[in-house]
Amino acid sequence: MSSLIVKNALIVTQDKDRRIIKGDILVEDNLIVQVGKVTGDADEVIEAGGDIVMPGMVNTHSHIAMSVMKGVADDVPFGKFLDKVFAIDSDRQEKDLLAGAKLGAMEMLLSGTTTFVDMYYSEDIIAKAVQQAGLRGVLCWAVLDVQFTTQKGVPLDNCKRFFAEHKDQERIYPGIGLQGVYVCSTETFQASEEFSRSSGALMHFHLSETRKEVYDHKDKTGKRPADYLESIGVLSDRCLAAHSAWLTINEVKALGRNGCSIATCPVSNMKLATGGVAPIPEMMMNGVNVSVGTDGSTTNNSLDMFGEMKMLALLQKSYRWDPTILPAQQVLDLVTLNGAKAVHLEMEIGSIEVGKKADMVILDGKAPNLRPLLPDNVVSNIVYCGNAGNVKTVLCDGKAVVRDRHVRTMDQKKVLEESEPALISLRKGH
Amino acid sequence: MSSLIVKNALIVTQDKDRRIIKGDILVEDNLIVQVGKVTGDADEVIEAGGDIVMPGMVNTHSHIAMSVMKGVADDVPFGKFLDKVFAIDSDRQEKDLLAGAKLGAMEMLLSGTTTFVDMYYSEDIIAKAVQQAGLRGVLCWAVLDVQFTTQKGVPLDNCKRFFAEHKDQERIYPGIGLQGVYVCSTETFQASEEFSRSSGALMHFHLSETRKEVYDHKDKTGKRPADYLESIGVLSDRCLAAHSAWLTINEVKALGRNGCSIATCPVSNMKLATGGVAPIPEMMMNGVNVSVGTDGSTTNNSLDMFGEMKMLALLQKSYRWDPTILPAQQVLDLVTLNGAKAVHLEMEIGSIEVGKKADMVILDGKAPNLRPLLPDNVVSNIVYCGNAGNVKTVLCDGKAVVRDRHVRTMDQKKVLEESEPALISLRKGH
Numbered sequence: 001m002s003s004l005i006v007k008n009a010l011i012v013t014q015d016k017d018r019r020i021i022k023g024d025i026l027v028e029d030n031l032i033v034q035v036g037k038v039t040g041d042a043d044e045v046i047e048a049g050g051d052i053v054m055p056g057m058v059n060t061h062s063h064i065a066m067s068v069m070k071g072v073a074d075d076v077p078f079g080k081f082l083d084k085v086f087a088i089d090s091d092r093q094e095k096d097l098l099a100g101a102k103l104g105a106m107e108m109l110l111s112g113t114t115t116f117v118d119m120y121y122s123e124d125i126i127a128k129a130v131q132q133a134g135l136r137g138v139l140c141w142a143v144l145d146v147q148f149t150t151q152k153g154v155p156l157d158n159c160k161r162f163f164a165e166h167k168d169q170e171r172i173y174p175g176i177g178l179q180g181v182y183v184c185s186t187e188t189f190q191a192s193e194e195f196s197r198s199s200g201a202l203m204h205f206h207l208s209e210t211r212k213e214v215y216d217h218k219d220k221t222g223k224r225p226a227d228y229l230e231s232i233g234v235l236s237d238r239c240l241a242a243h244s245a246w247l248t249i250n251e252v253k254a255l256g257r258n259g260c261s262i263a264t265c266p267v268s269n270m271k272l273a274t275g276g277v278a279p280i281p282e283m284m285m286n287g288v289n290v291s292v293g294t295d296g297s298t299t300n301n302s303l304d305m306f307g308e309m310k311m312l313a314l315l316q317k318s319y320r321w322d323p324t325i326l327p328a329q330q331v332l333d334l335v336t337l338n339g340a341k342a343v344h345l346e347m348e349i350g351s352i353e354v355g356k357k358a359d360m361v362i363l364d365g366k367a368p369n370l371r372p373l374l375p376d377n378v379v380s381n382i383v384y385c386g387n388a389g390n391v392k393t394v395l396c397d398g399k400a401v402v403r404d405r406h407v408r409t410m411d412q413k414k415v416l417e418e419s420e421p422a423l424i425s426l427r428k429g430h
Numbered sequence: 431m432s433s434l435i436v437k438n439a440l441i442v443t444q445d446k447d448r449r450i451i452k453g454d455i456l457v458e459d460n461l462i463v464q465v466g467k468v469t470g471d472a473d474e475v476i477e478a479g480g481d482i483v484m485p486g487m488v489n490t491h492s493h494i495a496m497s498v499m500k501g502v503a504d505d506v507p508f509g510k511f512l513d514k515v516f517a518i519d520s521d522r523q524e525k526d527l528l529a530g531a532k533l534g535a536m537e538m539l540l541s542g543t544t545t546f547v548d549m550y551y552s553e554d555i556i557a558k559a560v561q562q563a564g565l566r567g568v569l570c571w572a573v574l575d576v577q578f579t580t581q582k583g584v585p586l587d588n589c590k591r592f593f594a595e596h597k598d599q600e601r602i603y604p605g606i607g608l609q610g611v612y613v614c615s616t617e618t619f620q621a622s623e624e625f626s627r628s629s630g631a632l633m634h635f636h637l638s639e640t641r642k643e644v645y646d647h648k649d650k651t652g653k654r655p656a657d658y659l660e661s662i663g664v665l666s667d668r669c670l671a672a673h674s675a676w677l678t679i680n681e682v683k684a685l686g687r688n689g690c691s692i693a694t695c696p697v698s699n700m701k702l703a704t705g706g707v708a709p710i711p712e713m714m715m716n717g718v719n720v721s722v723g724t725d726g727s728t729t730n731n732s733l734d735m736f737g738e739m740k741m742l743a744l745l746q747k748s749y750r751w752d753p754t755i756l757p758a759q760q761v762l763d764l765v766t767l768n769g770a771k772a773v774h775l776e777m778e779i780g781s782i783e784v785g786k787k788a789d790m791v792i793l794d795g796k797a798p799n800l801r802p803l804l805p806d807n808v809v810s811n812i813v814y815c816g817n818a819g820n821v822k823t824v825l826c827d828g829k830a831v832v833r834d835r836h837v838r839t840m841d842q843k844k845v846l847e848e849s850e851p852a853l854i855s856l857r858k859g860h
Contacts, residue, residue: 070815071807075757106798270744271814273753301814302799307740310697314741315748318700318707325703327505368536368842369732369818372849377501384701384731385500388799389819389835405819412798419802 002043003028004358004398009048010365010378011035014055014336014351018329020375025053027358030398035354044400046393048362052370052378054332055351056114056359056396057305058339060263061204061242061293063120064104064129065097068422070301078210078272085298087430090150097122099422101129102415106407107303109135111388112361114396115339115349116303117240117263117293119177119204121151123162127172134401134409136359138343139166140177140204143192148183156191163201171397173343175202180209181217181225186232193234202240202343207262208251209243210274226251235260240342242293244283245269245276252279256286261342266312267302268295277319280312280326291342292334304388305335313383328383362393432473433458434788434828439478440795440808441465444485444766444781448759450805455483457788460828465784474830476823478792482800482808484762485781486544486789486826487735488769490693491634491672491723493550494534494559495527498852500731508640508702515728517860520580527552529852531559532845534733536837539565541734541818542791544826545769545779547670547693547723549607549634551581553592557602564831564839566789568773569596570607570634573622578613586621593631601827603773605632610639611647611655616662623664630668632773637671637692640704644676656681665690670772672723674713675699675706682709686716691772696742697732698725707749710742710756721772722764734818735765743813758813792823 004027011021013035026034026042066089073084097120108116115136118126123139130137141159142151149155156176163174176192178184184192184205196203208214208225217225226247229235237259244255244262255262264278283290292312294303312334313326340350349359363382365373367390370381394402401409434457441451443465454468496519503514527550538546545566548556553569560567571589572581579585586606593604606622608614614622614635626633638644638655647655656677659665667689674685674692685692694708713720722742724733742764743756770780779789793812795803797820800811824832831839 068802070802071810074810074814075754077753081753103798103801110798267740267744270748271753273747273751273755275748275751277748297815301810302817304799304817307737307817310737311741311744314697314700317703318705318745321703321705323507323511323701323703324505366842366846368533368540368837368846369734371533371846372498372500372853374850374853377853380501380504380731384504385727387732387734387737387817387819389817389821391819407798412796416796416798416801420804423802423804423807 001029004044004046005038005042006046006048006053006362009051009053010373010375011352012052012054012378012382013353014332015353020378025352027395027398030357032352032354032356032358035352046362046400051365051392052363052382053352054361054363054382055336056349056361056394057112057335058291058343058350059108059113059116059294059303059305060240060291060339060342061265061295062116062118062303063296064116064118064303065100065120065126066296066298067104067107067303068096068100068419069298069426072427073298078274081272084430088426092426094122094125096422096426097125098129099418101126102410103419104303105129105133105135106410106412106415109133109394109402109407110391110405111304111306112391112394113303113305114359114394115343115345117204117343123174127166130172132410133407134399135396136171138173138175138202140175140202142177142179143188144179144183145185145188156188156195160195163199173202175204178203178205180206180213181228182213189229189232189234196238203238204240204242207241207244208246211246211276214246224248224251226254230254230258243269245274245278247279249282252282252288253286256288261289261291263291263293263342264312265293265295266315267308268299270311270315271299277315280316289338289341290334291339306386306388309335309383328380331383332379358395358398360395361391363390364392431459434474434476435468435472436476436478436483436792439481439483440803440805441782442482442484442808442812443783444762445783450808455782457828460787462782462784462786462788465782476792476830479795481795481822482793482812483782484791484793484812485766486779486791486824487542487765488721488773488780489538489543489546489724489733489735490670490721490769490772491695491725492546492548492733493726494546494548494733495530495550495556496726496728497534497537497733498526498530498849499728499856502857503728508704511702514860518856522856524552524555526852526856527555528559529848531556532840533849535559535563535565536840536842536845537733539563539824539832539837540821540835541736542821542824543733543735544789544824545773545775547634547773553604557596560602562840563837564829565826566601568603568605568632570605570632572607572609573618574609574613575615575618586618586625590625593629603632605634608633608635610636610643611658612643619659619662619664626668632670633668634670634672637674638676639673641676641706654678654681656684660684660688673699675704675708677709679712682712682718683716686718691719691721693721693723693772694742695723695725696745697738698729700741700745701729707745710746719768719771720764721769736816736818739765739813758810761813762809788825788828790825791821793820794822
């Protein structure tokens, strides 16, 4: 058994009472076994010296292999954006995917994310990067109708094979990544839901990101996407819908009564100027579990959940002319507890409590941007003042995968050096 | 004469052609004397090793003494916010102001800001912090009508005295800080403009931040604030208007034809949910010089211009449903060249060119969030991927005031330790 103590921290527990505790945390193997005053020794002692400890964040929508594609399609109309990104993407080699996945995994760890949901083809390659990095990946293999894909074989079959091969691997949670109603037929959705029901796999899908996709679908089927998904019987608490911006209140209620989660992606929606602002207050009122995702690096262009928290809070407040919407504590809940719930890991991660997995982030309490720092402003400081550069140390599954702002599990230099060749080769001819 | 070389950098010059150069920079005393290939030695050599060098940023609206007030009034309606902040503020002691100003100066340097505009009373205290920190401060003494102030004496007289005492001090640019039309009479504005004309002092004022202040003023005078300011003859190229969110197109044109600058504060406006979104595209089309400010730490709660750049670009894109608005290069221009112009220092700072003052920021080129890094995505990476934690080294006026993420000009530990007592004492009784 290995043990680790974090000493003298300001602990943002995110427990039921949202307690802020000055004290220590004892970790044995990958579990938190004590929170408060810890006496005795351990194999590794991290002296926090007043640093902030918070739960590792959960990013519930991303495409991390795109991390090497930063800046390929900024500031252009949405149609041009899609053409450019799809053209590059359809041409990608395994080594580019791996280079991107490694870089993305590194970016996430260094910015305090310990669990993420990914949607892509070739999730087996991404799984390698996740295993090496030592974070948790909910890896949803891209599923769509055969006539729309560049995948070899039937996407859902590929997804099932990936699931079977990875379901027992540590920190890997294979899932189904339905691309959206525009490329997935009723049959594809229903077959996926059947597989999800029998296997427990998460059913992750893009939903109502743009106005066009909503009205195209309505023209075709007579129903808006979320109404349609309910009508074909595929909504359940195994569903995690990304974006979910262009929804009516009836669709919000449909998501709520079926126990769905959503991953709102404010930075991506704003940068692409899709117009829709996810109706977060209505979702919360109607029982939808709201979580937060960064989306991929062509639309953000970052995997930074600090930026995402602030953007989300401010977008919601400003859009409604109401500064009381999404107070800091609620925002922090979305990226920890709600994120954990969205991927069905609420019993294992999302808070710093005895019995949970030790997924924790240590923020530099000596960073001037986080000071003055008191128990009653620490949550506000995390949400409104914090940035990824404040992350000093990250524990995932009990292991210190980041120390002193450096990823310990990967060859950081090598991963970075592989990123430019990947970008250059991807751009060629596009 | 002292000399300094920055070697092997990816230089974002912000010159007329927006050239990106791989090379070196030679600084002699406080001036840039060579950009490109530098041979020979210097007193200090900074090996950039592929790091990014960009001009120091210019934050054109802030109240840095409020840096110790983080989190005192989050997520509350605007009226409550004002009551709370004014109550605390009217009660402040000199030592709290100094503690806040020092902390704020540190936060700015560590996030890559080398020049800032401040509006507050007791700017003489803030000047002390600025001098110690080694950054440039355009310090605008709060001017308002006698019946509305807690200042001793007549505010404009205090401002004039401050100006006389500080106009020849290094890196200090004293200015006039008119609080707004709601507490400044026509006479106060006109007397200030007369002083500005004779002295060259910047005339900085809040303008049309909230809908209420616009309509209150219209009820009182028959004119909207910017129309009114033009009608009383106080608009000129010495004016820098903060916020400027609730403007008609006629007011935008008035600002443009009078050569005014504005400081848009997107984070502050969004957090307070003031509703107005500054009409940046129209301002640019009509010759208004647009720059960017963070506002104070009760409304942001940060002085981080990286966060501000991204928020501004995304707010404008999303508000107009147009992703082509404010492309990355334009955003970077606003926080460098336009910021310099707003404070009449465009001949001295804002770009990395021979003859300009050496105000430069070195960003960590080995930070995963900034990779892949190429000359043609570096600007996008700064704006959309960068964060304050990427700032390694900062030069202001030729001096390396930040090295290895540490402020060299101040006792960082002491400044931080003074911040909590200041916040606790300010909160008492409020």
